[in-house]
Structures are given as C-alpha cells and as structure tokens.
Amino acid sequence: MPPKVEQGTIIILDIGRNTSNVDKSGKSFFENAIECTKRIIERKIMSQGNDLIGIILFGSKKTKNNMAEQCPGAFKHIELFVELEIPSWKMIRDLPDMPTKSRGDWFDALIVAVDYFKNGLSGIKNLNKRIILMTNFESPSSVDENGFDQALNGLKEEDFQIDVIGCDIHSENSKNNDIYMARNFVEGTNGVTAPFDDTMRYLLFHKKKHVNAMPWNVDLCIGPNIKIPISSYIRLKDEPVVKKWIKAVRDPVTGTASSTEAVAKKTIHLNAENKNVINNELIKGYHYGQEIIPFFECDKSLIYESGPKSLIVYGFTHSSKVKWQNLNGDGLSYVFGRKGDKKAQYAVRCLVECLVELDLVAIVRRVYNNGNAPRMFALMPVLDSNDFVCLSMASICFKEEIKYMSFPSTELKKFACTNDQVDAFKDLIKAMDLTNAYDDSEFDDNEAFPIAETISPSAQYILDCIAFRAMNPGKPLPQPRSDIMMLFKVPPLIEKRATVPLERLKTLFVLNKVEVKHRIKKSHGASVIDTSVQAEGANESYNDMPKVELCIPAKSENIQNIRTISPVSDYKYLLSKGKPLNEIAREMSSAIESLIYSNLEQHCSKALEAMMFFRMEGVKGDPSYYNNWLKNFKTELYDRKRSDIIELIKAKQLNYIWNHENNLSKYDLNDPEEDSQIYEMDTAPSFTEMDVSSEVNNLFNDM
C-alpha cells in the first residue's frame, strides 16, 4: 500500500532577470528565495512526513510544461523543474545558483501548477493542494480581469491554497495591479503571506517528526456491568530524536559506507565447556539470591494470569493523593469516548465533569494486550476550554518500584534558616518571574519557556547536524547555533532584574565549595572508577566558577578540638590557647587514627605528617603521650590486619621515641624485645581502654 499522502506543495520560484537586484540587506530576491526554498525542503525532509514537493521555475531559460505542449507558443519560460515527489537532498542541490536573463509570467506559472495538480498526477487522492509563490511581481503578468476572476473561482472550487512569500502584498503604497491580484488569490484561498525574514524565523527550527495517531481502544469498566467504550491516544512521549543508528563498514578509499562489506552481528551462548548452545536448547532461569531456579521447575499454577486487554476502575481517590512522585512511566495518553459513539462521548464527558466537581481522579488497572502484565494508572480529568475535554492517563508506581531512600535529617538546629533568608529568596522569585520575561513589544507572549512550546536544544542540534552533513559531506560538524543556545540563558530582562536580589542573597548565606579530592585510582574496578572520574571531571569545570566566600568567620577562631582536616595546625593553635597537653594529645591521636582507618588517602600522607609532628613534639617534651598511644595503636593495627601501616610507620621512622632522643622515654632502640612490650597491658594509659582479644595473641604467636 502506498503511504498516505497528506499534502502536496508546489513551489513556484521566480528566477527571472527581475530577481537579481540586491536589496537593503545586501541580498538579491533570488538569493533569499533560494535560501527559503532550501529551508522549506530541508524541513520537509527532516520531519519525515508523507508530504510531496514539486518545483516550478519561471523566468527560466527552458520551457518545459504540459500547457506549453498543448498550446505551442504560450506558457514560455516556465519549467516544471521537479515533479511532485518525496522531498530529497537532490532537490536542494539541483536548485539554480543564479538568476537568468529571461522573464516569465507568474500567472501563467500558477496555471501550470494548477494544471499539474489536476492532470499531471495519477493515483494520488485526497491531497491538500498548496502552491507557494515566490516572486517580487516586478515582471508583470499579461492576464486580464476576466482571466483572473475565472482563475480565482477555479482555485476556490478546487480547494487550493495559494501562499505568497517574499513580497509584502499588503503594502498600501503599492500600485502594482499584479500585487492586488496576488492579494486576492491569498485571501480567497485562505493562504498565508510573509516577507522572507518572517518566513525564515518561522522556519528557524525543525518540525517535530510526523507521527500518525493510533488509538488504543478498550472498554472502561466500572464494576462488572458498566462498560464505556473509549479510545486512548498518546499525547506526550519522550522519544529518541532519530531512529536507531544503522551500522555500516567504512570503505577505506571513499571514507563512506562500503557497498561490498556489511556489518554482521550475532549472539552465541557458551556453556561451561565453551561450547555453543543453540537457541532452542536454552531455557529461562530466575535468579533468587545467588541461586538460579529453572523456570520449568516452578509450579505453573502460581504463574500470574493477567487476563484479557482491559481498563478496569479500581476506585476513585482525592486528586491531591496522586502527586508527581507517584507517577512512574513514560508519557501521558488522552482518553476519549470512542470515535463515532456519541453516547460514549457523552458518558466520558459526564465523568470528566463529575471528577472535576468532586476533585477526584480514578485509579485504573490496565492490561494493554491479552496477557500483558498489568499496570496501574491514574485517570485524571482534563477540562480546558482551549483544549480537550477528556481524561488523561498516566502510570503510577508499584510498591516494588519505590527505592525507600533515606536522607539525613534537615530539621536540626544548625540547619535553621532565618526569615531574612527566606524573604531574600522571595525577592528573587518576584524578580525572576518568567511569565513576564519580555517587554510587551518584543514578542506576542511575555512568557519565557512556555510549557510544550519550547524546542528541545539537543533534538534541534542533532537534526541540524544531519542536515548539515547531508549537504556538506566530509566537512566537520558545526557547533550549536545561537538560536538553540538561547535556551540555556536566563532572559536578559530577568537577569537584569535579578541582580539586586542575588547580591543580597550572597551576603546572607555562607556557601563554601568543597574541593573535590582526587583519590588515587586503583587498577581494579577500573570501569566503575571511570564513571566517577568523568563525573568529577565534569564537576571540575565548575571550579573556575567564582566562589561565594562572603562573611565567612575566620575559621581558626572556632576550633575547639583537633579535626582531621589539618591536625597539625589545630594542634599548634590549641596549644597556644592553653588547652591541656593530655587532651590535645588524645585528640591528636584519635585524629590520626580516624585518618588512617578512614582510608581516605592511599598513602596516608596526612596521617603520617601528623604523626611526625606529634612525635617531634614528644621528642621535645613529654614522650609518653606518643609512645603510649603508639603502643595501643600498633596493637589495633595488628588486629585490623593493617601491616601496611605498620610498615609505613617503620619506614618513615615514626616508631617509639627512643630514650636516646628523649631520656624520659623508656624505649631503647637497642632493646630487641621492643615489640614484646605491647603485651604489658598494665602500662596502658588510662584514657584508652583496650582489651587485647585472645585472637590477637594467637595471631602474634603464629607470626
């Protein structure tokens, strides 16, 4: 079956001598017309619809049309350049690149186009007939009043639509009779007209892809006996911009897809002996914990039967109970009473109105097709005078889909915000009102980013790239156009208004960017690390963003105890503040321990640095803090099997403070029994209560 054609458009393009004059913008009418035609064709190609395009040139050197064949000598310089066909890149490439020296008659060209629609086509019916005329009317037509009236009546009768692009036919000071006629054609056939710049602005973005609406028909059941026939249509869906990419092999010579080689893909299933198992010897197995349970071993009677295709009302609930978070799925459908069934439409309408009045929504169980797994949906009334009166259907979540996440509490005192801070945000909200984003004169509507009317930047860019590549094979792809990048920008007026509230906000909050520390990557688990590196790398680019560092209290004044951030400086600071040495020493040791146990750094450099400092302090003063702590610490390290750290301590010469370094120390470097002292538990200082478990002893015995 041939695809259903919906619209046939013939572009009548004036390429005569009269189009070569350059206007104020520095472009000739010819150039503008060609550019506009290219854009129209390109958009038609990219939308992948079923519309056909044909091109008729007038003012051409050639004469090639059916009318001229029938009446020799007439309809000269009119060329049927491209017959009505599916738009292609070739059409764009073949367009003439310069105007001719000839002149043509636009009215004759119009007659040729109409004749072509009526007599030149075979096998196409129900076509929307549209003719776009691009001329500046500087080459007058020879048609008389009579012929004009006849033509206009004919066009109206046959439901043609005539558009005129590139010439301001409503201009008052134009006395050109041809323009007067053109205006009557446009108005008489409900056509449109616009100058080039308006047209190009209208054609700025790619049209959305053409999709034929297909209804899903079912009966909406309320209880066993009420069955309302309905049709549901997809209204919103997030679809990929382009179809699945097809793979091809690059030909080393041409750099394009090879015609002699193709990509083949196959999946093989290997068993434990590395032998291929063919498809019909495979069965499905369910994972249960670590076990795999073959499907056929399950009791078939327990397998769920979804039943036939259906839409069954579970009940009605208050509309506020179904929130955004409850919706889980892809898109939205609109539900109407079945087409052609007035009673069903009336029943749906009554249901919609009652749902609105009672502020309820329906919850329904949907089985899309016989035997498909059921899903639950919310049916919500849509009542909009500009839009539709119907029900909208969106999927709601099952219990199994809830992730049950937990988040830290924010109701803590330290997170309390002041009224001033809230008010400052309110000022920002008032300043950044997007419903009033432009000066009245600038656009028809003052709202920025209107819902469902804003274009998707990525979709537009991908289509741009495809169109560019089609016309410029081999050339590097362009960067996104500024028209697309607009979407990432705050409208200028809003940005201006927001300046003052933003400055105020900056003074009210203390926000410090946390520097991302790169952990040293380990060789294993590389793929997982990759993603994190990417994410970090992505964040990295934000680091050049100016940081808010306003009214940050000098940090050092708040230090109460030694923290893991900078233990050495904290130690010095607290010491200078006169904190008792035993407390400082205890805090220092616990800071070092947490640094090491937390595994924050691969090489524990910060912890070792802190230890080195701690030890030096001991060498200078009282060595017992360091030595006593180290003894316990080593025990714990053995317990935790962290011999790597013990080795590091030895390597960095961070062992006990020997008595030759400080004669208060009871450790002698020459005492070979050094390690054995660990077991003298009675010497353990009182502030670390530490029991050495029996396994630790066993562990050492084994060593």
Next chain:
Amino acid sequence: MDSDDEIEESSTWKGIPGTIILINALEDSSVISVAQEASCCLIRQYLRSSSSHIIGVTVYGTEQSKSVFNTSNVVDIFPLNVPTLDGYKKVRKANIESYGKAKELILSEALWHCSKIFKNCNKTLSSKTVIILTQLNNPPIEADREKTLKRVIDLAESYAEIKCINISMNNYQINPFYQKFLIEANKSKDYILPKAVWDSKVIETLMYTHSHRHLAVAKLCFEIGNGLSIGVGVYSLLKSSSQSNHKTSKLDKETNEIVESVTKTTKVAVGSGNLFPEDDNDIKEFKEVPLLKSELLFYQEYGGERIQFTEKEKKAIENPFGPPMIKLLGFKPARILCKEKWFLKTSYFIFPSESVIEGSTIAFKALHKACIEMDTVAICILCTRVNARPTIVALVPCTNPLDLDIEIGFDVIHIPFIENVRDIPTFDNTDQNIVVENAHKVLMKDILTSLQFDYKADMFENPKLQSEYRALEAKSLQEENMEPFVDTTKPNPEKFEDIRDELFEELFGPFGVLSTKRSKNENESCNNTKKVKLEDINEDELQEKIINKTVDSYTTNQLKNILKNKATSKPPAMTGLKKSQLVDLVYKHCK
C-alpha cells in the same frame, strides 16, 4: 563540620553495601520474635532482588558464645555474606531463646564484634551499617558504658552507620544512656530519638531504608545566579518499571547451568542475497572478518540518502552542551504545572548536598520555604550526565515524597518540549456546547463517591512479580506457611455491588460498541437491522414455526433477536454460535 567524611560518602562508587543486624537476646520473647521475623523478611527481600548487598545476623546478650571471633555473649546466626537460601532458612529456624540470656548486658563486645567483622570482610564495602534491634530502656552494665561509647565512636570514625530500631508496642522513657549512644553514633551531631515500632513489616521497611544503597544520579552545583550556587544531589526515588523486573538468565536445558552470551560484530562481504544473515548457518557462507571500531560508520536515512557519521561524531552530537549542570532560569506560578497535562516521565528528586558546597542545606531550606509561601516553582535547565540530553525542569517543593521519611526536597518535573507533544486527531464532535444533564451527574457522582478510597503510594504490588516470587519460594524454601498471594491491583468486587449499573445503562447506554473487536459501523448496522427485523417477526408465526420445527427459516440475526426478546427462560451467551446451535436454543428456550 568536618567535610572530609562527606567526601568519602559521595565518592563511594564502588563496592557493595554491608549490613549487620544485631538482635538483643535479653529482650522479651515477643520482641525477639518480631525482630527475627523482620530480619527474615529483609533477607527475603534481598533474595528476591538478587541484590549483591551483604548482610549478617548476630544475636548479642546471649549466654552462649558462638561466633567467628569467639566474642563472648554473641551468637552469629548468619555471618556477614551475600544472602543465601540457607542463610534465610537458618535465620527463620533459629531458636534465639535457646542461646540463653547473659547475666548482664555488655554491648561493647557486640559492637567490637561488628568492627572486626567489617575489618575482616574480604569484599570492598561501599557502606557499613549496624542495625540494632532492641528496646532502649536497659543500658549496658555500668562498667561497660564507657567502653560501649568508645566502640560506637570507633565504628562511626570508620564510617559505619549505627541505627537503633526501637521495637516496642508502646512509647516509653528512653534510657539516657542511649541518648549519649546516639550522639556518638551521629558523630556528635544532633540526633533524633527513634520512635517505637512493633509491626515487623514496618521494621523491615525501616531496615531496608537504612541499609539501602542510594547513589545519586548526579551531584551538582545548582547555579542560582552568577556567583551563587548551592550543592544538590539528584536522585530517582523510583525504579523504572523495567528495572524492577525479576532478574533472569539463560540456562542450558541439559545442565541447568548459566550460559555466557557473547555478541560478536564482524564484517562480511556482501555477496548475493541476504545482507544481514540471522541464521547461524547462513553466516558461515560469508567470510567473517573481525570489525575494527575505526571501521564502523553510523548512518540515518533522510531524504532518501544515508547520512553518515563516525562513532566519535555520533557521540559528539548527542550532547554538545557541556558537562552536567543545573541552572536556574526563573520562576513560574505553581498552577501552570498540571500533571494531568504535562507528565512526560518519572520525576527526579533533589536534596541539598553539603559534600558539594558547605552550607547548602540552609540555602536550600530557605528556597524551599520561599517557593511554598509564594506558591511558585523554579524553572531550571538540567543535564544530569555527560551524555544526557539537557531538559527543562520545574522544581516543585515537596515534603515526605511517597510517604517516606524525607523532610524536604524538590520534585524535579520534566517539562515537555514541543517535540514531545503529539497531535490528537480532531473529533467529529468536540462540541463545546454539550450540556450534561443534572440527573446524569447525580448518578455519576453517586458512583464516584461510593467507590472512593484513599490512595497510598505503596498500596499496589506488582502481581506478576509477587506471584513469581511465590512460585520460586514455594519451590526453593518449601515453606508451609507461605504468605498468601493477594492481587492488590484488582478491586474488591463487593464494593461494586451497590452500584446502580442498570440505571446507568438506562441513562447513558446503550453504547454502540460493547465488544472491542467489532468496529462501530458493523454494530450500528446490526442494531438497525435488529429493530427492523424484530418488528417483522410475528409472534404467531414464530410459535407456528417452533411447533413445525421450521425455525431455521429465520436468519441468524433474527434467531438471536428471538432469543433475546422472546425467550421464556434465560438463554446462554450467543456469541460465536452456529446457526444450528441457535435453532436448538430457540426450541429450548422459546416455548
């Protein structure tokens, strides 16, 4: 606040989460059995999802000591490991009372035991959690209190989370020791006393919540304006419906062993015939050569031509807009966002992240409050991943999403682009002037209110999954008292008994199409002929024909109508019956 630990939390991309459940054996047997039941359910939950989450169940305060480290008064029922069927059965069958009750409570030993288990775990852990199932009225003995707190500090310092679940039928005064305990467990931050819970299902959910690994979709600087940003994490609170499907693998029929599936991409010379051979036999006819990545081209067909891109170009055009980001564009009144009109896909959820920018929580809360009080939503551009398409989103302030214990946050609503909207075909009677009669509304409203219920996010379970689980468990666990399967998606038929459906049919019906298979026209013509023909049928003639056994001179439609209208007893369904069968029915039912 110490920012280092936050970094650690945010960068735990690798490893698996580990959870140790500690059950207090000194509690009453009722408390213990609730704890045991909840632990079983939790393990079953992990079994069902085949999660890699590792879990251990340990009882403390026992008289006996049976554990890997011979810690006194501690019994390991199931050592920290990937949940297995055996483990589940062990926990299910364990008689905790039989381990005896210790004379005194020494909690420090149990916590030290946990530290050691985590240390000795040979798997990389992304998070460590200790969940204590107990009442919070009996502190450890005096001598153990300091030690216990020390152990708590140790665990907290090694980034283990300690959670207490307060199992109790009623509220009571929590012992001050546990307040200290919670302060230390929360690293000297503020704390909130756990509420008393008794339902094992609720406890299971609590444990599941606590031990659930949740990775942010992205952690971003939310740019409010030039020079002002707050740190946020973007999360998905829901799994997509395909994610929650049961994990399956292909098995070899002979051995029931998993087969490894390998997909090979090769290049073949295009000979005559099949370009993309699917059959294994076909493919051998071609000479297969491995395909290099650099040889691969991707194309799309537009305007009758193949538009080609290299793999690198294909990747580059997917997102040329730079790194992940979220940026404020402005605000709009909340009323513009109707979910019945603009739901495009499952929302995200954002929560402040101190690990990106310190001080974010306060600013986040202030923005949240301002948005609620002004009844506005924030409009932003969001790109969650390097390869994600940027979208416009609305941030809608919310509290307790999905009835979860989340105090604050914003729903991140995807706003549809023009490309996402499909045209709806115009209807022949989108007549705005239809006036719905009051009597009809009264009946409709009657029906709606009689079927009203309170929707809750977790009230519907996926019946297909649930029955699959039960089928698997019936086989693998061989439990006698299996949970009965209830299909939560089907309404209780009793609710519909009082609906006046006959009146509904009278007021609204009959609808042209009652069966979804037949098209409208067929039916309408059917209806018309029925009426016409029915008038033609003469009662006397019918009786005569019945007596003479010449009923078969009627057409099938006439026969059906006779059965519908003249039957003396109720005839059975007539769809799909042959004429002879209909004739028989007429003899049977029309006397």
